[in-house]
Amino acid sequence: MNPNLQQLQPYPFAKLAKLKEGVEAPTALAPIALSIGEPKHAPPTFVRDELIDNLEKLAAYPLTKGLDALRETIANWLCNRFRLASLNADSEVIPVNGTREALFAFAQAVVAPGSKVVMPNPFYQIYEGAAFLAGASPYFVNCKAENSFKPDFASVPESVWQECSLLYLCTPGNPTGALLTSEDLQQLIALADKYDFIIASDECYSELYFDEANPPVGLLQTCAELGRDDYRRCVVFHSLSKRSNLPGLRSGFVAGDGEILEKFLLYRTYHGCAMPVPTQYASVAAWQDEQHVKKNRELYRQKFDAVLEVLDGCLEVQKPEASFYLWPRVGDGEAFARELFRQQHITVLPGAYLAREASGVNPGAEYVRMALVATLEECIEAAKRIRSFCGNNPL
Numbered sequence: 001m002n003p004n005l006q007q008l009q010p011y012p013f014a015k016l017a018k019l020k021e022g023v024e025a026p027t028a029l030a031p032i033a034l035s036i037g038e039p040k041h042a043p044p045t046f047v048r049d050e051l052i053d054n055l056e057k058l059a060a061y062p063l064t065k066g067l068d069a070l071r072e073t074i075a076n077w078l079c080n081r082f083r084l085a086s087l088n089a090d091s092e093v094i095p096v097n098g099t100r101e102a103l104f105a106f107a108q109a110v111v112a113p114g115s116k117v118v119m120p121n122p123f124y125q126i127y128e129g130a131a132f133l134a135g136a137s138p139y140f141v142n143c144k145a146e147n148s149f150k151p152d153f154a155s156v157p158e159s160v161w162q163e164c165s166l167l168y169l170c171t172p173g174n175p176t177g178a179l180l181t182s183e184d185l186q187q188l189i190a191l192a193d194k195y196d197f198i199i200a201s202d203e204c205y206s207e208l209y210f211d212e213a214n215p216p217v218g219l220l221q222t223c224a225e226l227g228r229d230d231y232r233r234c235v236v237f238h239s240l241s242k243r244s245n246l247p248g249l250r251s252g253f254v255a256g257d258g259e260i261l262e263k264f265l266l267y268r269t270y271h272g273c274a275m276p277v278p279t280q281y282a283s284v285a286a287w288q289d290e291q292h293v294k295k296n297r298e299l300y301r302q303k304f305d306a307v308l309e310v311l312d313g314c315l316e317v318q319k320p321e322a323s324f325y326l327w328p329r330v331g332d333g334e335a336f337a338r339e340l341f342r343q344q345h346i347t348v349l350p351g352a353y354l355a356r357e358a359s360g361v362n363p364g365a366e367y368v369r370m371a372l373v374a375t376l377e378e379c380i381e382a383a384k385r386i387r388s389f390c391g392n393n394p395l
Helices: 003-007 012-019 045-053 055-059 068-082 099-110 125-133 158-163 182-195 219-225 258-271 277-287 291-311 333-344 376-392
Strands: 093-096 116-121 137-142 164-170 198-202 234-239 252-256 368-371
Touching (some): 012 333, 045 055, 055 277, 068 252, 068 277, 093 258, 099 125, 099 164, 099 198, 099 234, 099 252, 116 125, 116 158, 125 137, 158 182, 164 182, 182 198, 182 219, 219 252, 252 258, 291 376, 333 376
Parallel strands (some): 116 137, 116 164, 164 198
Antiparallel strands (some): 093 252
């Protein structure tokens, strides 16, 4: 067995299930799950129709590199969305089966064993597992309220940057919704140049924002602003799961530095992870349409506005800059989550399960993550129950 498997922790939802063992929720109240970031809005019907119309293409082996039409569609979307002057669809885009598998596989291809992989804390647990199984050591950069929940990169010692082979970013952040600015990204690109590491920016929440006139900045966009049209050392990950409510389609892409992606494509040809052809055609349709994405954002705006109005004054919580998560400070995240389930039949995720102790503190321990993915009515009902719970259990 790979000895690095022993370093993997149980997934957050396995920890949550254990936390709830033996706890009986009130059966008179309908269960409401705010724990899993699984979109529940209706998927676009035209994507489903495109998938069905191309089912006969299941008879063909897909190319790992993907269809020209899909790569070209992705390149056009990136150029339009992030104001890129150009992007080579042939060498700078690779379709993947969702960002989760690609974020993991990427580390296996680019990380030097014995090096360090720097990542935010709290974080998407795939980053840590990918580092361990690539034979590297994760280095956690705490995201605290006093830094607007952005990773405190200024606290990273030079010795860590010297050993770093890969930096994972998540912007908008999971679970905090915090955004890195163009200035933040420029500073990180300068560090990557100085210490020769790769930046992998997980941007799967980039299309869930509130101000239509000010979408989140992306890593490739920052490269373009710097005149860095080869996107050297920079790679981004995007997905249709959140943008288009298609988590089951398992469709996303990696884009950026062509030299890096050439090696990653070689890895993937052995990895055996080509996207099915019908999925690729459905993905083309999804990336070509923005109207359903705008409607999706409006649904989340309605939920955030309604929920935050109900929760006003009872929880230490603020509207995130993007994503579909709330990150309230509750004192003891595990105790809050357990008792909220016991008293109100609502499931939330303790923030400690999304973080690790670093610099003597687990930055998620006093928080819980609430995913506003249920219906508007369910989210409002959950907020009312949480308000009642807080009234009976002062934080």
